[in-house]
Amino acid sequence: MKRSEPDTRMCVEGLTPGLFFHISSGFEPAAEIEISKKLGEYGAKHVKTQRGKLHFSLAVNHTVTPHVLQSVLGCEGAFVAVANVAGVSADEKCLEDFEKLPLVIGKEQWQAALKLWRFLHSQEEKDPKKLFPSTFRVTVKRGGKHNWKSIDAAGIVGSGMLSDDFKKMTGLDLTVNLKNFDLEVYVHVQHDAATVQLGINTMKNSNDRVSVVDMSLRGATDEGGKVIRLRSSVAANMLTLAEVKPGDILLDPFGGTGSIPFLASDRLQPGLALSSDLFPHPIKVARSAKRAAGAHLHHTEKSSASYELMQADAGALPVRTGSVDVIVSDIPFGKRSQDGATIKALLPKFVAEAERVLRPGAGRMVILCSARSPFQKLLFQSSNLHMEKAVTVSMGGIDDVRLFLVKRKKEATK
Template identity: 30%
Template structure:
């Protein structure tokens, strides 16, 4: 099959994970081309793949069919000129949009449906082509556009109205940001005969950087919406469209695409109660070097998201989860049952400071250390040395430790392990790695000592077998976090 052009959005910091995942899938399934382009928040690639194969991407948020990818639009104080530049992103020959809709319908699973929508759009596009040489037809088409805009958006339309004045706060043409999913079908309303005739659409516009200082997302989306109505004869429908046009303009690039799925890739049907973001959990598991027969432990498993992501991707390993909270374990058990992984994941109640498990019994230890925000843990800093000591104890020599830490807890861990890492710590993504003081702020803002009666050298000797192998900054939405990877190089007391 011919390779299509796609892009996938990703949380900040997860772009390298998504790119690597795509290349790995490419080598295994001959799906992805070797060239993958990463920018902030997006990964662009070519793929000769069915939607079911593309849906297997675990570290991405939303997947799009790529229509346009250009350099950033020139910024001008002339708003009319800028709107003309923006409209040029969607002005194409009639055949272009017919081909795009055909590709989208096939990818979206509409192969077996009748082609009445395509035929209707073919007529509309043909009329648009004739307008270029027929002024009478052009005037008729303009009147049609005016009627549609007047009825649906209550604004003035026509050739002079590329950015119509708003008469209310309601936006009928666009959304100012990308929706997490399409509106559900079947709203209970019976569409009129006129509504059934045209292909419906909406524009989801995101605008940032210099261009956002001149034009709003609403103005940009309105201009693009009117252009598509005039050019293609489509009908604007914010609530329940057949098609969504995604437009993202910033100082890096201009991107136009169509979402391939109604729900984001990050929405996992097998997770009953959401905890840690599934994409971040998958990224952590991907660093853990899990293989067939591996024994994997999450000693602070919470709702079990990390274990679920790992067990789904690497089902031939054995997984254990531990937590001190009955409520968290109950939620984890519900998630495990929903995912059908009862035979893969075992749960036990215990404190991370005193795990009832043999020393050097696990190949991988992986955990999201509570941040003291969502779960209101007030003694994270004091807990960390004992928790790390237990994780180190149950980890086999040569095994991997993967932790998700807040900025403050990251400084704590760097203080605990910096002497052991030596030069390896210099490979950290941030220059302050290994140089932070062994102090952290608790939830109430007071400073709490990590080493009661001891110093950094004592703590470093306690965790001398853990050598840092990488730090990855990721976004959890309103909070930034860091994935730390360590390898155990020796047993306690050995060098």
């Protein structure tokens, strides 16, 4: 059913009550696997994938908590779904429609969303008054070209929520507070469509949802100065795609601060998670993070025993032939990394080494690299590596990144 009264070009589409999980785009299928696994037992079901977002249905029940949501490592935030909106125009006149949007969404959808929002907060909120929000702010984020500004749209949606009609419809009597708000209404516009969502206060941003690994690395990174570190949500999604099993030997030959093997050792019980890097500085940071994590690691003894650091060239790995089950790695690229020529010369050596060390017939590899790198061409030239999947991903505004899922064929290397 579509609703578009009062007079506006925006249309609200009926939506299953539930959550939107925000994901770095390209990683939606990996995150879907993790969310289905972790929230399936609470009745959550995948409804729809949109770019950078997964919609899961979630009924109000008595077990799911924001804490459970925080255990999903592959997402960058979770929000209560309020509405899908079509008919967002680039025209400045669209701002008038934003004022009507809170009303266009309609009573039923606001009530369903607020019920779920209250339920989630009631699990951890000590002050019952906070379950009936009195302050709010609106955030608008945009993708695409529009002749209006997000901040103006946010102000206008906000004024729609201050109207008597909105108050009557929802029972919410709100005042604006940009810093100390009980309720955050988040409007995410993608070209001519938008989603309206409610922030979950214990998950205000991804910083609240970091793992022990991430916290340890953050502290160590700050101490150590300039190192390039992969976001933990991306590392988690890469590990999901690699289907790491307990007991597996995992190698990251461009390990840097060790974020991928560190996370694997904390969560997935590999036999060994080995982080290798050519340079001493990131290894020093990795070592300090490992020490900082100490007793907080999930599988403490196994974790510290299974996570190892090593200094080596990814083009000449001191690793036995056919001994590695999984390689998961992000290859250096971009201006902050080494010069392009060095990486270009290294890649054929690395691909040959990957082919050598991966277990024939079972070994697999998940690699993140520049879309401009010759990595894909090298895979095609390799007789023992098979590219299963290549996806363009976008991470923190960088769009020219490719993700590869590669399998080691059965044939033994010569």
